[in-house]
Amino acid sequence: MAAAAPPPPPSAAPEPSMGPPETAPIGHPLFTRIRLATPLDVPYIHKLIHQMAVFERLTHLFSATESSLSSTLFNSAPFQSFTIFILELSSSPIPSLPSSSPAFTPIEKTFNFDLPINDPEKDVFSVHYGQDQVVIGGFVLFFPNYSTFLAKPGFYVEDLFVRECYRRKGFGKMLLSAVAKQAVKMGYGRVEWVVLDWNVNAIKFYEQMGAKVLPEWRICRLTGDALQSYETANI
Amino acid sequence: MAAAAPPPPPSAAPEPSMGPPETAPIGHPLFTRIRLATPLDVPYIHKLIHQMAVFERLTHLFSATESSLSSTLFNSAPFQSFTIFILELSSSPIPSLPSSSPAFTPIEKTFNFDLPINDPEKDVFSVHYGQDQVVIGGFVLFFPNYSTFLAKPGFYVEDLFVRECYRRKGFGKMLLSAVAKQAVKMGYGRVEWVVLDWNVNAIKFYEQMGAKVLPEWRICRLTGDALQSYETANI
Numbered sequence: 302m303a304a305a306a307p308p309p310p311p312s313a314a315p316e317p318s319m320g321p322p323e324t325a326p327i328g329h330p331l332f333t334r335i336r337l338a339t340p341l342d343v344p345y346i347h348k349l350i351h352q353m354a355v356f357e358r359l360t361h362l363f364s365a366t367e368s369s370l371s372s373t374l375f376n377s378a379p380f381q382s383f384t385i386f387i388l389e390l391s392s393s394p395i396p397s398l399p400s401s402s403p404a405f406t407p408i409e410k411t412f413n414f415d416l417p418i419n420d421p422e423k424d425v426f427s428v429h430y431g432q433d434q435v436v437i438g439g440f441v442l443f444f445p446n447y448s449t450f451l452a453k454p455g456f457y458v459e460d461l462f463v464r465e466c467y468r469r470k471g472f473g474k475m476l477l478s479a480v481a482k483q484a485v486k487m488g489y490g491r492v493e494w495v496v497l498d499w500n501v502n503a504i505k506f507y508e509q510m511g512a513k514v515l516p517e518w519r520i521c522r523l524t525g526d527a528l529q530s531y532e533t534a535n536i
Numbered sequence: 537m538a539a540a541a542p543p544p545p546p547s548a549a550p551e552p553s554m555g556p557p558e559t560a561p562i563g564h565p566l567f568t569r570i571r572l573a574t575p576l577d578v579p580y581i582h583k584l585i586h587q588m589a590v591f592e593r594l595t596h597l598f599s600a601t602e603s604s605l606s607s608t609l610f611n612s613a614p615f616q617s618f619t620i621f622i623l624e625l626s627s628s629p630i631p632s633l634p635s636s637s638p639a640f641t642p643i644e645k646t647f648n649f650d651l652p653i654n655d656p657e658k659d660v661f662s663v664h665y666g667q668d669q670v671v672i673g674g675f676v677l678f679f680p681n682y683s684t685f686l687a688k689p690g691f692y693v694e695d696l697f698v699r700e701c702y703r704r705k706g707f708g709k710m711l712l713s714a715v716a717k718q719a720v721k722m723g724y725g726r727v728e729w730v731v732l733d734w735n736v737n738a739i740k741f742y743e744q745m746g747a748k749v750l751p752e753w754r755i756c757r758l759t760g761d762a763l764q765s766y767e768t769a770n771i
Binding site for chain 1: 570585588589594597598599600601604605608612616617618643645677679680681682683684685686687688689690692694695710713714716717719720721725726727728729730731732733734739742745746747748749750751752753754755756757758759762763764765766767769771
């Protein structure tokens with residue numbers, strides 16, 4: 302662990318004159334932006350959800366198509382129902398969006414890495430803005446939930462996903478923070494999501510973000526044939 | 537357990553001529569109806585949520601007011617966002633609603649009990665339809681959720697509550713079944729809710745209704761000051 306290494310002595314700090322000129326780039330900058338998804342993003346979203354199913358070893362439960370996503374998403378104003386934030390990445394400054402929803406101002410942040418990130422799927426996830434090109438690195442899908450005790454809506458985060466080559470660099474935190482910030486802006490009372498109990502790294506990450514893990518609650522799910530049987534049930 | 541008792545011999549079945557006349561009431565009929573809540577129900581809903589907080593020993597988390605409920609509920613069409621079904625009960629046939637949403641046809645069912653149900657809060661929960669009077673016995677609050685794997689919405693049931701004197705008579709099942717039936721009608725893929733892991737009676741009840749309890753997932757919640765800190769967070 303890097304934390305076990307002793308800190309460098311003060312003299313190891315480079316003098317200003319010893320460093321690179323201020324105008325020269327230091328390391329490898331990565332420009333990022335979080336924006337609302339649009340119907341044009343559906344092919345990318347579909348691929349990202351499939352990658353998530355592969356990662357979770359749950360491809361047998363995956364039946365989404367681009368068509369079924371298109372027909373069930375983007376049917377209401379942002380934040381009123383199912384909402385998706387997209388993470389865009391580029392080694393160059395990202396151009397302004399040609400049009401943007403007044404409901405959300407995109408969040409931009411510049412990272413600086415020692416090494417460039419090799420993205421083997423860069424072409425598959427490229428989006429073009431005129432001559433500029435950005436890469437989609439991940440997404441978060443969330444929607445309003447409701448607390449009767451607070452008499453306030455909140456947000457439930459259904460999916461948070463960052464592509465493999467971009468993980469462990471702060472992008473997941475950036476996406477989840479964007480949802481939390483939007484919740485506060487709207488006066489909402491909670492942001493909730495679920496985690497697998499054996500995923501200790503994820504739990505640690507969420508706790509560092511200020512979340513509490515509720516140990517006693519279990520999810521009940523009525524689906525498939527058991528749900529279909531209610532079609533003709535004599536209530 | 538009743539199941540351990542031997543079945544009665546065939547001769548124990550009463551002959552038709554030995555039973556009461558068909559026109560005479562048998563036991564105590566209870567007429568019930570599930571309908572969509574309206575803003576006029578808010579005072580009752582507020583009382584029901586408070587009773588739920590008392591039952592769950594969570595009154596310290598209860599901060600809902602009639603005003604905060606009114607301003608956060610009924611802001612969208614039924615089933616598109618937060619939706620409430622109300623359970624009405626009466627010892628007389630329940631009159632038709634003066635007006636009803638085309639989105640949902642109320643569900644009616646007549647029960648028959650050996651003994652009348654004593655409702656100590658009958659006056660507090662009475663609703664008048666002209667000269668007729670019904671009593672509100674419970675509610676279920678639910679809203680759409682979304683499965684990216686299915687690319688389908690579902691319903692999440694936030695609260696299911698039946699007042700104490702009406703419990704263990706099938707009304708909770710009736711309310712939850714109404715949500716399941718509506719989900720099927722809308723082509724939705726899942727109905728989900730949560731249960732406390734020590735509440736074995738509730739778990740048994742839900743499993744009998746066809747639900748699976750997911751053992752591995754835990755809820756993460758970001759709320760209070762931890763959430764508020766994201767207002768000024770430098771994402």
